[in-house]
Structures are given as structure tokens and as C-alpha cells.
Amino acid sequence: MAQSIAERFARIATSEPPAETRVLLRRAIVLGGSMAGLMAARVLSDHADEVLVIERDGSEESALPRPGVPQGSQVHALLPAGHAQLDRWFAGFTAAALADGAVDPPPEQIRNYFNGVMAPQAPAGTLGQSLVSTRPFLEYHVRRRTLAIENIKVVHGRADGLEFDGDRVSAVRYQPAGGELVVEAADLVVDATGRSSRLSDWLGAAGWPQPPMLRMPIKLNYASALFRRDPKISDVGISIAQNQAGRMVTPRQGGVLAVEGDRWLVLVAGYGDDRPTRDLGDFKKRCREDFPPDFGQIADHGELLGDVITYHQADSRRREYHRLKRFPARLIVAGDAVASFNPVYGQGMTSATLHASCLSAYLRSDPALDKPARQYFEQVRLVVDAAWRVSTFADLELPHVDGPYPRGYRLAQWRSGLVARAAALDPGLGLQSARVTTMLDHPSVLSRPQTVLRALRLRLLPS
Ligand SMILES: Cc1cc2nc3c(=O)[nH]c(=O)nc-3n(C[C@H](O)[C@H](O)[C@H](O)COP(=O)(O)OP(=O)(O)OC[C@H]3O[C@@H](n4cnc5c(N)ncnc54)[C@H](O)[C@@H]3O)c2cc1C
Known part of the structure; x- marks a missing residue:
């Protein structure tokens, strides 16, 4: 009997480690060494003799924000499905991250507010354990585990294009820092270069069709700041607050996360012309006036560590690779390079982990590698549809968002x-x-x- 969409999704999101893996490739190359690229490399290490990750930034040992991931200083929540996938692909991941300082707050320290009213909690444990940290800390742990795998190596440089042999990708061009352009042969290439991926241009330049891009303008504005955690000021572990004051009033959102290093990461967000600035006075005022008391207490009385950092995201976007009639064989796209969503729903990193599970399912299905990886893109489409549906349906309620409206x-x-x-x-x-x-x-x-x-x-x- 045909599987329903929900059943197919459940198979992708399983937390069971894959039973059987087979080596199919001599060398796989992953472009981009952030969440999606590292997760793809982990999966590929089961199926290739050698996996090479090409990453612009050279900061393997650091758990600090880096230029290639400019959103890294902002609040990043890991959803339970992403958490389960990290444990699926790296046994004991949660325990190690918690032992190193990530936070799993007790239920009484977790609060969700809507228009200032606390919402009922899901019963403790029903959605699994929490794993709360800064984004660079989480990525550092994923990187550490990935690069500890013997057949994965990272090189630093800027990926610059692909080479083709007939209907397949055969190599990657990249520019090492201060060096000559290098051409590296590959049996499979994964583009995980994020939202600004240039793959579509590379395909167009080589005469391949380009994927249609669907955008929903959201005009989201974030500002985040770190404070020293102090139980005398507040006991909060996770607090998420959303204000939707009424029709035609743009909502404001806020969040406080207790993160590693005994700190709180505090976020205030607005839409359209409602832009939090880097000014500490503005940040404190928003915390005090817009959100429940914990926000104001931390901003007014907590010790600020560093600066207020802002970020603007113009749109949610998805590139519809599954629609292409012609597409090169031995080419995969993962993470934000396929789709990136309004960050307030916290779907991006979790999607990247689920794309890795799609890649694993594809490589375990005895695929015809000299044909386009359509089964992979169909599975990724299911994951993108799931996230897109939740985030864009909610965003279509925002007064400044007027489409595109899906059918039905x-x-x-x-x-x-x-x-x-x-x-x-x-x-x-x-x-x-x-x-x-x-x-x-x-x-x-x-x-x-x-x-x-x-x-x-x-x-x-x-x-
Ligand atoms: C403000 C904000 C808040 C967010 N909050 C959340 C959240 O709460 N929860 C959540 O799950 N997600 C959140 N996200 C989304 C999350 O950041 C992304 O979904 C996630 O980082 C995607 O990972 P990625 O590996 O696909 O891309 P990225 O993390 O963007 O990484 C791309 C990588 O490719 C490298 N690269 C780029 N071009 C090249 C090149 N030519 N050659 C070599 N390397 C290259 C970059 O250096 C980088 O390492 C948020 C995003 C924003 C903007």
C-alpha cells in the first residue's frame, strides 16, 4: 500500500541509526562546512572512501561566531526533531554537549507567552529533552564530531564552480586563500553553501536549467545580546514571548535562552519598519515594555557581555530543484541552499539535519548514480514543504505580508x-x-x- 505523506516524513525523521550502509563512491565533496555541510559529510562518510569539505572560513577549533555564518550571534533554538537527528548521526551527542555546558532547563524554567499570557506547557518530557546553546557552540560540537571521522577532511577556500562530464558533475573548482585555483575531481558533490548559494548561476552558465525560486517577503529584524546569568535576577531557562496586539499591528517577538558559559542570550524582534537597533537603550526599552518581566529584569540589571548585534532577513525562500526536468547527475543540494525560512520558527538547522537523513535514505536505496538524484530531491521537498507550510501560513497572517498565497x-x-x-x-x-x-x-x-x-x-x- 502506498505510504501517506506523514508516513514518508516519519521515515525520514526517524531517530534509528541506519541499519546497513555500503561504500558507493571514491570521493565525495561537500561545499560549505556549516550545519548542512557537516551533516552531509557525516552521512557521506558511510558511503565514500574519502569526503572532502571545502569551507571558506578557517576556524575549526572555535565555538565563536564566524564571518561565513553572519546570523551566528542571534538566538538559535534547536527543535526536538533536529535534536533527535543529531543523536541519530552522532551517538551521545546530547550528553556530550550538555556535559560541555549546553543547557537543559527544568520545566518550571520554561515559559511561553502570547500577548503577555503564559501558555500551557506540553507535559514534561513529551517532546524530549532540550538542548539549548548558542549557535556557534552547537556547530562547534557538530564539527568536532564530524572531523573526528577518519575519512573526512576539510580544506579552506572559496568554491567557485563545477565541472561537468556530459550529464554529470565531475569536479569542483575552488580558490584556496592566497593560492591558485584548484580543480578537485568528485564522484558526488553536495552544495551546502547556504542561502546565498551560487549553484543556480553555475548551472545556468553551463547551460543547465535553473531552479525556480519562491520567495515570501517577511522583512524580519532581529537584535540579540548576551548577559551573565544570575539567579538573583531571574530563574528563566527558556522564555519565548510573542505579541500580536491586533489586526494591522505588526507583532513583536522576544526570547531569552540560558546558554553555555552561564549566560543568557536575549532576543528582540520586529517586522518591516519596526527595526530594533544596536543601541542598548532601545534594546532595554523593548525588553522592559514589550515582554514579560524576566526580559526587563535581565536587560536592566544583568551584566551585558559584548554588544547588541542586529540582523535583517528580507524573505523566506525556496529553490525548487525537484521541478527541474533536466539536472546533472551526482549533484545534491542541502540546507539553506535549498530553502531558508523565517527564523522565528527555528526550523533551519533542524531542516539541515533532516536533509542529511534524506541523503542517507537515497544512498541506501541502491541509486542509479549516473541519473539525477530525483528520489533525494523528492524527499527533501517533503521536508521543505513541512517547514514552509508551518512558517509561511503563520507569516501570511502578518499585516505586512501579502503573498504568495498557496492553492487552497x-x-x-x-x-x-x-x-x-x-x-x-x-x-x-x-x-x-x-x-x-x-x-x-x-x-x-x-x-x-x-x-x-x-x-x-x-x-x-x-x-
Ligand atoms: C537571524 C537568524 C536566526 C535564526 N535562528 C534559527 C533558529 O532559532 N533555529 C534554527 O534551526 N535555525 C535558525 N536560523 C537558520 C539557520 O541559521 C540556518 O538554517 C542554518 O545555518 C543553515 O545551515 P547551512 O549549513 O545550510 O547554511 P549556513 O549556516 O549559512 O552555512 C553556509 C556555509 O557555507 C560556507 N560557504 C558559503 N559560500 C561558500 C563558498 N563559495 N565556498 C566555500 N564555503 C562557502 C559558509 O562559510 C558557511 O560555513 C536562523 C537564521 C537567521 C538568519
Whole structure:
């Protein structure tokens, strides 16, 4: 019997390590050594004699922000599905990160606010353990585990293009820092160079069709700052606050995360022309006036470590490689290079880990390597659809976002609203919804007839 979309997604998101792996490639090359590239390299190490990661930045030993990942100073939450994937691909990952200072706050230190009102918590443990840290710390741990694998090596340089042999990719060109252009032969190439990937240009220049790009303008503005954690000021471990004051009023979002090194990372965010600045006075005012008291107490009384750092993201975007009729064999695209979302939903790093699981499934399926990797792109499409659906449906509610609207939007939005309202009253539905927003399940589970009927019944019950 054909598998449903939800079942196919569940197979990708499994936390079971792969049972059997086979070496199919002599050398695989990964462009970009951040979350998606490192995860892809980990998977490829099971299937290639040798894996080479080409990364612009040269800072392997550092758990600090770096130029190639300019968003690295901002709050980064790891969703439970990403957490499960990290443990899937690196046994004992969570335990090691926690032992090194990442935080797993107890339930009483975790708070979620909507318009200043605390939302009910999912029962402790139902979504798994938390793993809270700064983004560079998490990436450092992924890098350390990846580069400890014997057949993975990293070289520093800027990837500059691909070489083709007929209908397949055959090599990568890259420019080592201060050196001559190098051409490196490959049996498989993964582009994991992030949101600004130039793969589409490289394909176009070599006469291949370019993937259509879908964009949703979100105009998101972030500002984050680190403070020394101090129990005399607050006990908060995770606090997420969202203010949606009313129709035509752009919401503001805030977050406090307890991170490694006994620090809090505090975020304030706005949309459109509502731009938090680098000014500490502005940061404190937003914390004090817009969010629950923990925010103001930390900003006003905590010791600031470093500066307030801002970041602007203009759009959510996806490149639809699965639509291309012609595409070279032995070429894979992963992470933000395929799709990047509104960061407030915390989906990017988790998506990167799930793309790695798609790559593993593809390489374990006895693939015809001299044909385009269509099974891979179909699976990645499922993961991108899941994240895109959750984030863009919510963003289409923002007053400054006016499309593009997907087909069937009105009905789907009515159904989502119905289930969301019922989820606040029914713990079972609440958990199902939380499993979707944390990418443990595909959103299609919430449109199953039995789920919608349960939500309708709650709506029709006399209050
Ligand atoms: C403000 C903000 C907040 C976010 N918050 C969250 C969050 O809470 N949770 C979450 O999961 N995600 C979050 N994200 C998304 C997350 O940062 C990305 O999804 C994730 O980093 C994607 O990883 P990646 O490896 O695909 O790309 P990137 O992390 O962007 O890395 C690309 C890598 O490629 C390298 N590179 C680029 N070009 C070349 C080249 N030509 N040659 C060699 N190397 C190259 C770069 O140096 C870099 O190492 C946030 C994003 C932003 C902007």
C-alpha cells in the first residue's frame, strides 16, 4: 500500500541509526562546512572512501561566531526533531554537549507567552529533552564530531564552480586563500553553501536549467545580546514571548535562552519598519515594555557581555530543484541552499539535519548514480514543504505580508485555525500540534478527518 505523506516524513525523521550502509563512491565533496555541510559529510562518510569539505572560513577549533555564518550571534533554538537527528548521526551527542555546558532547563524554567499570557506547557518530557546553546557552540560540537571521522577532511577556500562530464558533475573548482585555483575531481558533490548559494548561476552558465525560486517577503529584524546569568535576577531557562496586539499591528517577538558559559542570550524582534537597533537603550526599552518581566529584569540589571548585534532577513525562500526536468547527475543540494525560512520558527538547522537523513535514505536505496538524484530531491521537498507550510501560513497572517498565497489557502487556513484553537483546550491535540511545529511530524497529520472532527466537536460544545 502506498505510504501517506506523514508516513514518508516519519521515515525520514526517524531517530534509528541506519541499519546497513555500503561504500558507493571514491570521493565525495561537500561545499560549505556549516550545519548542512557537516551533516552531509557525516552521512557521506558511510558511503565514500574519502569526503572532502571545502569551507571558506578557517576556524575549526572555535565555538565563536564566524564571518561565513553572519546570523551566528542571534538566538538559535534547536527543535526536538533536529535534536533527535543529531543523536541519530552522532551517538551521545546530547550528553556530550550538555556535559560541555549546553543547557537543559527544568520545566518550571520554561515559559511561553502570547500577548503577555503564559501558555500551557506540553507535559514534561513529551517532546524530549532540550538542548539549548548558542549557535556557534552547537556547530562547534557538530564539527568536532564530524572531523573526528577518519575519512573526512576539510580544506579552506572559496568554491567557485563545477565541472561537468556530459550529464554529470565531475569536479569542483575552488580558490584556496592566497593560492591558485584548484580543480578537485568528485564522484558526488553536495552544495551546502547556504542561502546565498551560487549553484543556480553555475548551472545556468553551463547551460543547465535553473531552479525556480519562491520567495515570501517577511522583512524580519532581529537584535540579540548576551548577559551573565544570575539567579538573583531571574530563574528563566527558556522564555519565548510573542505579541500580536491586533489586526494591522505588526507583532513583536522576544526570547531569552540560558546558554553555555552561564549566560543568557536575549532576543528582540520586529517586522518591516519596526527595526530594533544596536543601541542598548532601545534594546532595554523593548525588553522592559514589550515582554514579560524576566526580559526587563535581565536587560536592566544583568551584566551585558559584548554588544547588541542586529540582523535583517528580507524573505523566506525556496529553490525548487525537484521541478527541474533536466539536472546533472551526482549533484545534491542541502540546507539553506535549498530553502531558508523565517527564523522565528527555528526550523533551519533542524531542516539541515533532516536533509542529511534524506541523503542517507537515497544512498541506501541502491541509486542509479549516473541519473539525477530525483528520489533525494523528492524527499527533501517533503521536508521543505513541512517547514514552509508551518512558517509561511503563520507569516501570511502578518499585516505586512501579502503573498504568495498557496492553492487552497483559505480552506487550509480555516482548518489550521480550528485545530489551533482546539489545541489550546485539548492536551491531545495540543501535543499533536506541538509535534508539527517542532518538526517531529508532518503538518498533514493535523488535516486528518479524525483530527478536524475532534477540533470541530470542541468548537461546537457548549462552553
Ligand atoms: C537571524 C537568524 C536566526 C535564526 N535562528 C534559527 C533558529 O532559532 N533555529 C534554527 O534551526 N535555525 C535558525 N536560523 C537558520 C539557520 O541559521 C540556518 O538554517 C542554518 O545555518 C543553515 O545551515 P547551512 O549549513 O545550510 O547554511 P549556513 O549556516 O549559512 O552555512 C553556509 C556555509 O557555507 C560556507 N560557504 C558559503 N559560500 C561558500 C563558498 N563559495 N565556498 C566555500 N564555503 C562557502 C559558509 O562559510 C558557511 O560555513 C536562523 C537564521 C537567521 C538568519
